[in-house]
Amino acid sequence: MNLLELEKVLLNNFKAPARVVVLGIGNALRSDDFVGVAIVQKLRERIQKEAILFIEAEIAPSEFFPEIQEWNPTHLLILDAADLKAKPGTFNVIAREQMATFTLSSHKRALTLLIDLLSHYLPNLKITILGIQPASTEFNIDLNISQPIQEAIQKLTELLTSVFSRL
Numbered sequence: 001m002n003l004l005e006l007e008k009v010l011l012n013n014f015k016a017p018a019r020v021v022v023l024g025i026g027n028a029l030r031s032d033d034f035v036g037v038a039i040v041q042k043l044r045e046r047i048q049k050e051a052i053l054f055i056e057a058e059i060a061p062s063e064f065f066p067e068i069q070e071w072n073p074t075h076l077l078i079l080d081a082a083d084l085k086a087k088p089g090t091f092n093v094i095a096r097e098q099m100a101t102f103t104l105s106s107h108k109r110a111l112t113l114l115i116d117l118l119s120h121y122l123p124n125l126k127i128t129i130l131g132i133q134p135a136s137t138e139f140n141i142d143l144n145i146s147q148p149i150q151e152a153i154q155k156l157t158e159l160l161t162s163v164f165s166r167l
Contacts, residue, residue, distance in 0.1 A: 001090075001091060001092045001093065006091065006093070007162070007163060009093050010159075010160070010163045014075055014128075014164075014167060016167045017051070017167075018074045018075050019053075019071070019072065019073040019074045019075070020053070020073055020074070020076070020077060020164070021052075021053045021054075021068050021071065021073045021077070022054050022055070022077045022079065023036075023055045023057050023064065023077065023078045023079065024036035024037040024040030024041070024055065024056050024058075025058070025059075025061050025078065025079065025080040025111065026038070026081060027059050029139060029141065030137045030140065031134065031135070031137055031138055031139075031140040032081055032132075032134030032137060032145055032146050033081045033137040034081075034145060035080070035134065035145070035149050035152065036078070036080040036081065036132070037056045037057070037058055037079075038145065039153055039160070040054050040055065040056050040079065041056065042153065042157040043157060043160055043161065043164075046157070046161050047164055047165075049164065051167060052164060052167070053071055053073065055067070055068070060110060061111050062110040062111070062114040062117070063110075064114070065114055065117050065118065068118060068122075069118070069121050069122060072122065073125060074125065074126065075125070075126045076118065076127045076128070077128050077130065078115075078127065078128070078130065079130050080111065080129070080130075080131060080132070081131070081133075081134040081137060082131025082132065082133065083133070083134075085133075087133065087148070088135035088146060089135075089148035089149055089151055090132070090152075091133070093129065093131075094130070094131045095129075096115060096127065096129070099111075099112065099115075099129070115127060130156075132149070132152055132156070134146075135148050
């Protein structure tokens, strides 16, 4: 999926008026696995809108269920590393039914639990999962993110800033 295709999907999914939770998932000690959180951190610096809640869920996305449920969003965007079997930095929207296929990072069970809970308690919530192919998810005490993922973070941050500015 290229940036233009992703923009079309996101604009179709996120229609105003919207209350959006952007959930970044990842582990800083596992190199590129941190990509989802890194994007949320950059978006938080750029966007100040009451209709958007940014959450750095790191390795425990299900722990944020009460906060998300109470905030009562119309949309949830999940950003996470995913084994897309593609070149590092590649990204794609992943359907809920495809989650098992792409083995979303090391947080799959907690993420599945969160999605199941939210789907039950907020049945009208529109969930979009954006997976980003990491170069490495090996343990890395230096907290380094690879160059392809740094580039993907920059591109996706710019695209999401543009999309959210239209809400």
